[in-house]
Amino acid sequence: MDRKFLVAALLYAVAGMCYGIYMAASKDHSLHPAHAHILLLGFVTSFIYGVIHKLWLGVTAGKLATVQFALHNVGTVVMGVALTLLLAQKLPEETLGPILGLSSVLVLISAVLMLVMCLKSAKSST
Known part of the structure; x- marks a missing residue:
């Protein structure tokens, strides 16, 4: 699983960097929160999960x-x-709000599962 997370992290890094280059070239930084989420959740968090x-x-x-x-x-x-x-x-908040909420919950559940696996691993190693 570590390799899958590492590959995913690197894919997110490439996507996030392309996003950043696009924003710089277009001089439109209005999408920077999406860029930041791709890099932080995608690259950084996936990399950390891979290391764990x-x-x-x-x-x-x-x-x-x-x-x-x-x-x-x-x-x-x-x-x-x-x-x-x-x-x-491109779409109204009324449409995207629930989708963003669900995606946030999926990411949260994923973090909780990582915590559970770490706690189980700690118990089995003692």
Whole structure:
């Protein structure tokens, strides 16, 4: 799972950097919150999760790790797209608000699952 998170993190880094270059070239920084979410949730958080899996969890996390990976990435991608659409005023907040709320909950559940896996790993190693 560590490699999957690392690859995902690097994909988010490339996407976030392209986003930043686009904003700089267009001189329109109105989408910077979406850019920041892609980099922080996508690149930074995925990288940290990958390190946790590599150094502490390994293969012991099992199916829970797969669920956590899926929830984190679905939530992050949906949030990035929905924030972009909202900030670019392509769809109204009434439409995107619930989508952003759901994506936020998916990312939160993913973080809670990481906590659970870390706590289980700590118990099994003592």
